[in-house]
Amino acid sequence: MIIFLNNIKNIFFSGFLILTVVIAQDIEDLSFGDSNSLDIATWNIEWFPKNNQITVEYLIDIISQLDLDILAIQEIDDTTMFDQMLDSLTAYTGYYQSSWFAGLAYIYKTSEVELNDAYEIYTTSSYWNAFPRSPMVMDFNFNGYNFFIINNHFKCCGDGIIDFNDSYDEENRRFQASNLIKEYIDEYLPEDKVIVLGDLNDDIAESLPNNVFQEILEDTSNYYFADIGIAQGSSSNWSYPNWPSHLDHIIITNELFNVVSNGSVQTIKIDEYLDGGWSEYDENISDHRPVGIKLSVSLIPIYDIDNNGIINESDIEIYIYYLMNEEGVLEEDINHDSAVDIFDLLILCDFLQG
Secondary structure (H helix, E strand, O other): OHHHHHHHHHHHHHHHHHHHHHHHOOOOOOOOOOOOEEEEEEEEEEEEOOOOOHHHHHHHHHHHOOOEEEEEEEEEEOOOHHHHHHHHHOEEEEEEEEOOEEEEEEEEOOOOOOEEEEEOOOOHHHHHOOOOOOOEEEEEEEEEEEEEEEEEEHHHHHHHOOHHHHHHHHHHHHHHHHHHHHHHHHHHHOOOOEEEEEEEOOOOOOOOOOOOHHHHHHHOOOOEEOOHHHHOOHHOOOOOOOOOEEOEHHHHHHHHHHHHOOOOEOOOOOOHHHHHHHHHHHHHOOOOOEEEEEOOOOHOOOOOOOOOOOOHHHHHHHHHHHHHHHOOOOOOOOOOOOOOOOHHHHHHHHHHHH
């Protein structure tokens, strides 16, 4: 009996210590980004600023601690206070076009991210039904490579069933939006490194025929929902706890398949670092948690033969021309065997196909 009681006491004491450690976490312990990867997150910050100046102060601390390279935001309502927040985030700058109907924005680290262009797509009235907020594209360079991010906030709500006969049906609108995003990438960015993210307001783990993302999900050779493991996993890791549901997603194109590893995508549970937990977070910050991804850009092989920031068929053409004509100098010894030959070309071809 004494041994039993001692065991119970030890278990209780161990549990108490674990609980104490969890409770002891605060904002200073929050982290995500590092110097070894391109760190990106999507975050619906719910009609910013949800609690006026208090929200701004929270976000200054949180964004500083997360140390992201790029933060894609949905629901910017007050651009004046957004600019005020940016003034205090000295390592960052921001971009937005409009706060109309809670607009989209980017915050990015100026020392790491070189902005080439930012623009909206599907802006004309014929697309307003599919896109209440026009998707916002960010064209940028990081660590010598070119990337595109497409930030979105799809239509909310619905009954979970796609009504293809009703153009105003919420699920149908999200279905159309999803397909239009895919069409845009397929046509204009077919060989680029693309990340699609945002509050897409639907469940990617939902079964057919009512999964609004079915065309992207079925194109497995070109697209991958990097957060699919979160969507299929425990509800404790979902991005929208109030429902609960997982609505905030990150899609990558096949040019990035090789640089995303297990555990590199996660819902960032900021509420666990606040004394008041979820209630404090929901009252002062947002009803959504951010979802982040770490891309190991340093793992992208140096196969960019023409140094244009893109690895594509033109790099193969240069290699073939060199091997056939033996003119000029080609230093890209891909397999590091001290010879530039057909075996390097085969590795390059395999990389592009994979």
